[in-house]
Amino acid sequence: MKEPLQQKLGRFLIRRSRLRICIVDDEExxxxxxxxxxxxxxxxxxxxxxxxxxxxxxxxxxxxxxxIFILDIKGVVTPDVAKSGFDLAKLLHEETAAFIxxxxxxxxxxxxxxxxxxxxxxxxxxxxxxxxxxxAIIVDKYLSTKVRCYQKLVLKAGFKLGKRAVLPTGD
Amino acid sequence: MANDPLVCLQCSARSCESSxxxxxxxxxxxxxxxxxxxxxxxxxxxxxxxxxSTNLRHELHRYLAVIVQEVNKLDRHISKERIDPSRPLxxxxxxTVIIDHFVQMLTGVNELHAVxxxxxxxxxxLENILEKYFSIHSIVRNERRAKDLTSDFGGTAxxxxxxxxxxxxxxxxxxxxxxxxxxxxxxxxxxxxILSGTGSADIVFQNSSKPIPPGLxxxxxGTQADLESDGFGYGLYWARILFDYYNFNRxxxxxxxxxxxxxxxxxxxxxxxxxxxxxxxxx
Numbered sequence: 001m002k003e004p005l006q007q008k009l010g011r012f013l014i015r016r017s018r019l020r021i022c023i024v025d026d027e028e029x030x031x032x033x034x035x036x037x038x039x040x041x042x043x044x045x046x047x048x049x050x051x052x053x054x055x056x057x058x059x060x061x062x063x064x065x066x067x068i069f070i071l072d073i074k075g076v077v078t079p080d081v082a083k084s085g086f087d088l089a090k091l092l093h094e095e096t097a098a099f100i101x102x103x104x105x106x107x108x109x110x111x112x113x114x115x116x117x118x119x120x121x122x123x124x125x126x127x128x129x130x131x132x133x134x135x136a137i138i139v140d141k142y143l144s145t146k147v148r149c150y151q152k153l154v155l156k157a158g159f160k161l162g163k164r165a166v167l168p169t170g171d
Numbered sequence: 172m173a174n175d176p177l178v179c180l181q182c183s184a185r186s187c188e189s190s191x192x193x194x195x196x197x198x199x200x201x202x203x204x205x206x207x208x209x210x211x212x213x214x215x216x217x218x219x220x221x222x223x224s225t226n227l228r229h230e231l232h233r234y235l236a237v238i239v240q241e242v243n244k245l246d247r248h249i250s251k252e253r254i255d256p257s258r259p260l261x262x263x264x265x266x267t268v269i270i271d272h273f274v275q276m277l278t279g280v281n282e283l284h285a286v287x288x289x290x291x292x293x294x295x296x297l298e299n300i301l302e303k304y305f306s307i308h309s310i311v312r313n314e315r316r317a318k319d320l321t322s323d324f325g326g327t328a329x330x331x332x333x334x335x336x337x338x339x340x341x342x343x344x345x346x347x348x349x350x351x352x353x354x355x356x357x358x359x360x361x362x363x364x365i366l367s368g369t370g371s372a373d374i375v376f377q378n379s380s381k382p383i384p385p386g387l388x389x390x391x392x393g394t395q396a397d398l399e400s401d402g403f404g405y406g407l408y409w410a411r412i413l414f415d416y417y418n419f420n421r422x423x424x425x426x427x428x429x430x431x432x433x434x435x436x437x438x439x440x441x442x443x444x445x446x447x448x449x450x451x452x453x454x
């Protein structure tokens with residue numbers, strides 16, 4: 001199928017800018033430093049690695065989200081943020097235009113939660129080479145949906161403007 | 172029944188229903204049952220098997236991840252997708268894949284119970300999967316296992332199948348493992364794909380082995396056709412259970428995934444074993 005011009009343009013623009021990825025997993029062995037080092041040498045130079053998300057981090061995410069989140073669903077949030085990684089994924093999926101990837105050792109459980117993510121990373125027991133392969137798939141999927149993400153952003157901006165127009169200003 | 176354990180509501184195997192009068196047993200999901208004249212009484216343990224297995228998997232998984240991480244430090248380019256059985260690090264890595272499979276065998280049925288909705292489907296490159304498991308299952312060597320098998324996976328390279336990746340990959344692994352357990356040393360393992368023309372396919376596995384005694388149901392739990400082999404009679408039973416659940420969760424009465432077996436005995440005291448996975452959706 002022929003790719004629309006706006007999608008081609010989107011891909012070009014995205015590739016010109018540095019892609020920001022944030023990985024949240026409480027188990028260091030699942031996304032260890034070596035993996036990130038190899039990913040960096042493969043061109044993914046802006047990967048943030050966190051073990052847990054607290055309220056301060058969540059505010060930062062909402063104000064300036066990375067392009068892609070890779071979220072474990074267990075043990076990654078403080079109680080003031082959400083009940084579980086699923087809730088965090090749902091929140092970020094609804095409130096930002098970021099591409100949400102969820103992952104868990106309990107991979108069968110992931111498949112019940114369709115609405116809160118864009119992609120399921122089934123394999124957690126990865127080597128660095130396999131991680132690069134997965135990242136390439138994720139980035140490709142992200143790029144193919146990015147145009148829709150822009151549309152989503154415009155829609156959200158439209159909603160906010162619309163709300164401001166109808167809500168009392170408090171003056 | 173109203174008082175049945177919750178786990179029974181999603182059970183498609185119903186092994187308790189084939190029990191005899193006054194039979195006391197425990198099914199594969201940890202539910203104890205007792206057949207009385209009036210019906211079947213069922214009771215799940217206070218700590219359900221599914222809870223134990225879920226936590227067991229979580230605990231073991233982190234240690235497997237550590238092994239993978241440490242192997243990776245020694246070889247930055249290593250991958251589970253390309254296992255070379257002659258390399259020590261590859262042998263360690265390949266072994267983690269099999270341990271992970273056994274953990275899934277212990278816990279997977281119970282985890283599959285949690286699947287209620289549709290699942291995201293992923294395409295699976297058949298030849299890569301076949302080569303991967305053919306190498307991995309050759310890692311373990313002993314006097315009972317086959318030696319010097321060759322693979323003949325011609326024609327499967329371009330076939331991308333679309334099914335529940337976990338389930339299908341697992342069953343392929345079981346069938347390839349069986350080949351290393353039961354095939355005649357020095358023979359070829361042949362895998363072919365038969366396209367149906369309606370977007371689905373069958374995968375046919377063939378290998379030479381000793382004949383299986385007639386009348387033996389090799390898909391029943393604990394069936395051992397060859398007592399001197401490495402097998403303990405669970406793999407094929409488990410493969411069928413996985414397909415049952417796959418079909419049950421998708422409400423597939425007809426046209427669901429199937430696994431069957433045919434044997435043809437030859438004059439020289441050998442037999443050709445043919446296993447076929449049917450109704451696989453193509454990507």
